Amino acid sequence: MNRRTFLKAGGAALLMAPSLVTEAVSAREPSLVAVAEGSDFAAITRRAIHGVGGMKRFVKPGDIVVVKPNMGWDRTTDQGANTHPLVVRAVVEECLAAGAKRVKVFDNTCNDARRCYVNSGIEGALKGMKGVTCTHIEKERFKMVTLNGSFLKEWELYDEALSADVYINVPVAKHHGLSKLTLGLKNVMGIMGGNRGYIHRNIDIALADINAHVKSHLTVIDATRILTAHGPQGGSMADVKVLNKVIASTDTVAADAYATTLFGLKPADIAVTVAAFKRGLGEMNLDKIRVIKV
Amino acid sequence: MKIAPSRISQHLFLMLFLLLFVQTEYRGQDEINAAVNAFFRIDPLVLFSYLLAVKSWSWLLLPALLMVVATVLLGRFFCSWICPLGTILDLVTSWIPKSAPLKILKGTTKYWLLLPLLFSSLFNLNLSGLLDPIALLLRALTFLLYPLLGLSAREGWVALYHLIGEKRDGVAPAYNLIRDHLLPFRDTLYPLALLSALLFLAIIALERFETRNWCRNLCPLGTLLGWLGSFSLLRRLPTGTCADCGRCSELCPTAFDTGQFRKVDCLLCMECTAGCPHDRATFRFSLKAGRTFPHVPERRLLLGTMAGGLLLALPTRFRTPEQQSRLLRPPGVRSEDDFLRKCVRCGECMKVCLKNALYPATYQAGVEGIYTPLVIPRLGYCEYNCTLCGQVCPTGAIPRLPVEAKRREVIGKAVFDRNHCLPFARRTDCIVCEEHCPIPEKAIRSRNVTVMAMDGTTRTIKEPYIMDDLCNGCGICENVCPLETKPGIEIFAVKNHTPISPPVSSESPTNSDPYAN
Numbered sequence: 139m140n141r142r143t144f145l146k147a148g149g150a151a152l153l154m155a156p157s158l159v160t161e162a163v164s165a166r167e168p169s170l171v172a173v174a175e176g177s178d179f180a181a182i183t184r185r186a187i188h189g190v191g192g193m194k195r196f197v198k199p200g201d202i203v204v205v206k207p208n209m210g211w212d213r214t215t216d217q218g219a220n221t222h223p224l225v226v227r228a229v230v231e232e233c234l235a236a237g238a239k240r241v242k243v244f245d246n247t248c249n250d251a252r253r254c255y256v257n258s259g260i261e262g263a264l265k266g267m268k269g270v271t272c273t274h275i276e277k278e279r280f281k282m283v284t285l286n287g288s289f290l291k292e293w294e295l296y297d298e299a300l301s302a303d304v305y306i307n308v309p310v311a312k313h314h315g316l317s318k319l320t321l322g323l324k325n326v327m328g329i330m331g332g333n334r335g336y337i338h339r340n341i342d343i344a345l346a347d348i349n350a351h352v353k354s355h356l357t358v359i360d361a362t363r364i365l366t367a368h369g370p371q372g373g374s375m376a377d378v379k380v381l382n383k384v385i386a387s388t389d390t391v392a393a394d395a396y397a398t399t400l401f402g403l404k405p406a407d408i409a410v411t412v413a414a415f416k417r418g419l420g421e422m423n424l425d426k427i428r429v430i431k432v
Numbered sequence: 433m434k435i436a437p438s439r440i441s442q443h444l445f446l447m448l449f450l451l452l453f454v455q456t457e458y459r460g461q462d463e464i465n466a467a468v469n470a471f472f473r474i475d476p477l478v479l480f481s482y483l484l485a486v487k488s489w490s491w492l493l494l495p496a497l498l499m500v501v502a503t504v505l506l507g508r509f510f511c512s513w514i515c516p517l518g519t520i521l522d523l524v525t526s527w528i529p530k531s532a533p534l535k536i537l538k539g540t541t542k543y544w545l546l547l548p549l550l551f552s553s554l555f556n557l558n559l560s561g562l563l564d565p566i567a568l569l570l571r572a573l574t575f576l577l578y579p580l581l582g583l584s585a586r587e588g589w590v591a592l593y594h595l596i597g598e599k600r601d602g603v604a605p606a607y608n609l610i611r612d613h614l615l616p617f618r619d620t621l622y623p624l625a626l627l628s629a630l631l632f633l634a635i636i637a638l639e640r641f642e643t644r645n646w647c648r649n650l651c652p653l654g655t656l657l658g659w660l661g662s663f664s665l666l667r668r669l670p671t672g673t674c675a676d677c678g679r680c681s682e683l684c685p686t687a688f689d690t691g692q693f694r695k696v697d698c699l700l701c702m703e704c705t706a707g708c709p710h711d712r713a714t715f716r717f718s719l720k721a722g723r724t725f726p727h728v729p730e731r732r733l734l735l736g737t738m739a740g741g742l743l744l745a746l747p748t749r750f751r752t753p754e755q756q757s758r759l760l761r762p763p764g765v766r767s768e769d770d771f772l773r774k775c776v777r778c779g780e781c782m783k784v785c786l787k788n789a790l791y792p793a794t795y796q797a798g799v800e801g802i803y804t805p806l807v808i809p810r811l812g813y814c815e816y817n818c819t820l821c822g823q824v825c826p827t828g829a830i831p832r833l834p835v836e837a838k839r840r841e842v843i844g845k846a847v848f849d850r851n852h853c854l855p856f857a858r859r860t861d862c863i864v865c866e867e868h869c870p871i872p873e874k875a876i877r878s879r880n881v882t883v884m885a886m887d888g889t890t891r892t893i894k895e896p897y898i899m900d901d902l903c904n905g906c907g908i909c910e911n912v913c914p915l916e917t918k919p920g921i922e923i924f925a926v927k928n929h930t931p932i933s934p935p936v937s938s939e940s941p942t943n944s945d946p947y948a949n
Contacts, residue, residue, distance in 0.1 A: 212817050212870075248868060248912075250786050250815050252617065256460050257817070273608075278590040301598065315866045315878060316894060335864035335914030339854060373872030374935055 168428045169392035169421040175383050175431070179362050183228035186358065186386035189432035192236075196355045196388075199237030201303040204244075205229050207360075208309045208325050209258035211371040212249035218365040218378045220254070221310040223263035225360040225384060229308055230270055242298050243272045245328040248371075251275065280331035287347025289340045294331035299352060307354035307390060311361040311397045313369030313377070317341055317410050319401060320370050321394040322357040323349050323419075324410055342413035349390065349419055357393045359385040361400055391420025392427045399424070436706040438512045438699075442519040449516040453573060454614060456784050456824055462835070464823050469780055471516070471566045472826030474499045476660065477549075477653040478776050481560035482827055484553035485773040492828050500660060507661035511647055511654050512685075512701035517565040517635070518647055522685075525639045533642040533689075537649035540733055544740070546652040547733070551741025556769065557748065557800055561776035563652050571803065572632035574779040575622040575792065582616040620788045624803065643685045648697050658696035667718050668693060668704070680704035680713050748799035755796050759925045760807035760905065762790060762821045763814055763841040764831040766929035774829035777803035781821035781830055788812035789907065790821065805830075807843055809907025809923050814843060816870035816906060839870075840931035844905035844923040846876065846898050853913075853920030855895045859885045863896050865909035865921050872935045875902035876909055876921075896921075904932050 172189025174182035187193055197203055207221035215222060226243065233241045243264060247254040251274045255261040264272045280294035299305055309325035316338055317324060323345050327334055329352065337344035361383040365372040372378065381400060387393035391414045395405035405411050405422040415422040452468040472478050479496035483489070503510065511518050549560045561567045589607055593600050638645035647654045672693050673681050680703075681688035687698040704713040751759075762781055765771045782790040782805050789812035790805040797804055805821075807814060816839055822832040833841065846865075850856035855863070855878075869876040878894040885891050905923045913919035 212815065249870075250458075250818075252458055252460065253786070253815065253817065273604075276593075278593050297598065315874075316861060316863050333914050333916070335862070335912055338862045338864050338867075338914065339858075339860040341861070368872060368874055370867060371870065373870065377872075 168426055169387060169389035171385060171387040171389070171392050171396045171427055171429045172432050173383060173385050173396065173429060175381075177382050179222055179224040179382075179384070180228040180231075182362075182382070182384045183225045183358065184232060185432045186384045187229070187232055187356070189430055190356070190386045190388060193232040193356075194236045196304050196306070197233050197236035197238050198303070200239045201237070202301070203233045203238045203241045203304045203306060204299050204302040205233065205241055205306045205308055206299065206325065206328055207243065207245060207258075207260055208320075208328065209245045209254050209260050210248040210328065212253040212257050213371055213373060214257055215259045216363070216375065216378065217372050218310065218312060218363045219369070219371045219373075220258035220260070221308050221360045222362045223259035225358065225362060226260050226308055227263045227267075229306060229358055230264060230267065233304075233306070234267070234269060238304075239269065241267075241270045242302065243270065244275055244296075244298065246275045246296070246330065246334075247328075275331075277331070283351065285347050285351050287343070287350065289343040290337065290347040293348065295348075295352065296329040296331065299329040304355050305352065307357040309357075309359055310364075311359050311385075311400060312365035312372070313367050313401070315369065317408065318403070319394075319398060319408055319410075321397050321408075321411075322354065322359060322390040323394055323414050326352055326354075342409040345410050346413040346417040346419065349414055350417055354390050355388065357385075357387055357390040359393050359397045361385060361397060364400060366401065389420040389427075391415050391422050395422040395424060395427060396429060434706040436702040438509075438701040438703075439522075441513045442515070442522065445514045446516045446519040453570070453578075453783075456780055457617065458784070458786050458818070458820060459612070462817075462819070464784070464820060467780065467784070467824045468570065469778075469824050469826040470495075472564075472776060472778055472780075474510075474514075475564065475566055475653065475826075476500045476503065477560050477564050477656055478827065480550060480656065481553040481558050481776075482774060484550055485556055485558040486770075490828055492826070503657050503660040504663050506666050507664040507695070507698060507700050508654070508657040509661075509700040510657050511644075511651075512699035515565060515647075515653075517569045518644065518699075520569070521636065521639060521644055521646065524636055525643050528636075528639045530639075530643070531641055533645070534649075537641075537645065538689075542649055542651070542655040543733055544737060545650060546655040547737030548740035548744055549652055551738045552744040553741075553773075555742055555745035556773055557741075557745040558773050558775070559744065559800070560652065561778060562803065563650075564776065564778075565646075565651050565653050567776055567778045568628075568631055568635065570783075571624075571628040571777075571779045571792075574628075574783040575625040576629040578616055578783075579620055579622065579625070581614075583619050585610065585615050586619055618788055622782070622791060623794050624792045644699075647699070648686045648689070661698075662696050664695075665717050665719060666700075666715050668695075668698060669714050669716055670712065674710070674712060677710060679707060679709055683707045745800075751798040751801075755798065757924055758922075759797060760809070760844045760907070760923060762805055762807065762830045763838050763843055763904075763906075764822055764833050765829070766841075771829050772797075772800060772804065774827045775804050776827055776829070778826060779803070779805075780824045780826065781805045784820045784824050785812065786815045786818045786820060787911075789814050807907060807923075809910035810919060811911075813907040813911040814905075816908075836934070837931070840904060840934060842904050842926065842929045842931060843907065844925050845900060845903050846905065846907075846909050846921050847924055848896065848898065848921050849918070852915055852918055853896070854915070855893050857920070859883050859891075859893060861893050862914065862920075863894050864912050864914050866894075866896055868908045868912045870906060870908060871902050871904070871932075873899075873902055875899045875904070875932075902932055 172186045174185035176182040207226045209220045211219040213219035279297045283295045314320040363380045367377040456467040473495045635646045683703045792803045793801045822830045866876040878896045881895045909921045910919045
């Protein structure tokens with residue numbers, strides 16, 4: 139069953155009886171989530187990726203790869219509002235080692251793009267790497283995409299994310315005022331153009347709509363330090379908790395579900411996760427997710 | 433023929449001016465080491481109008497004071513050795529055919545421009561920047577020419593994308609080089625762009641009548657320098673033309689108007705010494721008095737211009753309450769009166785503003801406030817960690833503050849408009865404003881409320897509210913409010929600019945439970 143037919147079946151099942159969806163999902167291989175812990179962030183990132191099969195599983199020689207961190211805010215690395223540059227760099231290095239022709243790193247930032255790229259530390263961490271671009275968003279590259287979702291019928295998405303051979307989602311785990319947490323599913327907002335604030339009025343359904351269209355081949359969640367309050371941008375070190383963890387999975391919903399537990403919450407508390415699960419985008423039941431510590 | 437050293441100097445200074453202009457932008461560093469404000473810091477017109485208006489000293493003005501001393505010693509050399517506007521006129525004038533000089537500009541006209549400006553400064557209205565040549569040039573560049581360059585380059589680049597799509601990446605390195613080092617970061621349209629450009633073009637058009645027409649007949653800075661320079665001990669010899677030759681009067685761009693050499697109009701360009709066929713023309717220090725022009729303007733002129741200054745200063749004061757309520761000044765400006773006395777309206781803060789939050793006032797600040805910078809949050813907000821406007825302001829009208837202090841400065845206060853804000857007006861979730869609020873403790877917060885939605889169902893939504901004592905009025909909430917026309921939250925001006933309290937120290941734990949329902 140490929141993804142399309144699976145989605146169709148899931149959608150049909152959704153209409154008939156919600157219980158069927160759970161069954162359909164549970165029929166699949168249990169989602170694998172690899173969790174690595176340690177103070178060497180590059181090393182734990184690599185371990186987590188190896189835990190889900192290694193980068194060669196996703197990236198083939200000559201591939202164009204998009205690595206999409208969260209670098210939306212003009213905050214320092216320690217403040218935990220952006221993905222840690224060492225995690226991003228390790229992911230990029232793994233892509234190159236797997237034979238990627240080009241790795242593109244970008245984010246549609248909330249604060250001034252120049253300041254975010256510089257102060258997140260990500261631009262600096264990638265400087266001088268061959269085959270790697272870390273460039274600002276260019277407006278003309280947004281393409282209106284038909285989504286036919288439940289809330290979003292169409293939206294402008296970034297062409298580089300759409301046309302890439304591999305899309306790797308590298309969010310940072312942090313608190314969010316509206317959605318409680320922002321993890322892998324919400325990180326996809328960084329490839330959205332237009333008036334993004336619009337989706338806040340129905341954010342869980344909107345994010346399911348987008349994630350159904352843009353599938354992350356691999357999700358690597360940076361939980362080296364997490365922002366426990368005043369997210370998504372924080373700013374106070376009192377809100378930052380160091381966990382030294384990196385989580386990897388091919389199932390964004392499962393990765394998010396596991397990461398939720400790091401905040402002392404249950405996956406069912408996060409409406410965005412629940413909506414994506416109901417849409418059949420992945421597994422959120424922790425007892426059906428295989429978590430391996432690597 | 434020898435090239436006069438002033439020609440080399442003025443071209444170097446023009447290049448420096450343009451270089452500093454382009455450098456007056458965030459390029460990855462929080463501090464801008466060299467900005468185009470250097471030209472205002474050596475500008476005696478800025479010095480005098482500041483001293484008259486503010487009536488106190490600022491060390492930022494020291495270079496301008498040194499320029500005054502140099503002018504008193506040497507003469508009006510600024511105009512032909514340094515002034516970038518003068519250099520541009522020298523560059524274009526040979527392309528413009530000349531008719532006869534305009535009579536109306538002769539005589540005391542220039543004093544009728546300079547002195548009312550200085551007198552109105554004395555009466556607390558500092559308008560000198562409106563006619564300061566550096567400011568005129570900078571505004572034309574900032575508000576029209578530079579955005580035009582950026583827009584054309586970007587449009588071309590975008591057109592290439594629509595033509596060849598992602599293949600454009602092949603030539604991206606070349607474009608990126610220009611983009612990163614020359615082009616403005618953001619395409620911005622400014623109000624008063626046309627006026628700024630027209631004034632600049634008018635100055636060029638004046639070359640139709642005689643060379644350096646603006647400089648010798650109008651420019652208030654030039655007039656001031658000419659007056660200061662008339663005390664100079666550096667004299668041109670011979671004092672007039674030689675009986676057997678009149679070559680210098682042909683070479684001289686400004687000072688042989690009346691057939692006689694006039695010191696106030698001599699720009700020390702040294703064209704006469706470089707071009708003298710007999711090597712006679714020279715400049716020497718001498719104590720001999722030989723002035724041809726009075727030091728002190730006549731009484732009638734003095735009284736008339738003083739009345740003019742007073743007339744300027746009073747009727748331009750009027751502002752409507754509606755204008756006042758949205759009159760948001762750059763961060764660190766606490767007193768409107770003090771700000772107006774210091775601001776030279778050069779446009780640098782608007783050029784450098786990271787998020788293009790600053791725009792020149794057209795009508796909002798009354799006639800007296802034209803060209804002064806205003807924060808328009810719906811167009812751009814004040815970036816929390818940025819201190820650039822205070823760094824480039826030549827007179828400290830926008831104070832230069834460390835980032836910790838700047839974050840606490842109050843621009844205004846946010847107010848919700850419940851008729852528009854979604855959670856109130858439409859009973860749906862939103863709080864994009866809370867998400868973007870940069871204050872670590874959040875000046876915008878939300879609480880869960882159970883409401884009856886528009887479809888009659890009961891649901892729990894997040895309703896935002898403002899912590900007034902934490903809000904610094906940066907305007908990001910108004911900027912990002914997803915409503916398409918009128919925002920649901922707006923920044924309003926406040927009289928009390930007491931800085932918000934500093935963030936709680938990182939050691940103290942946060943008491944609030946962000947997940948509590």
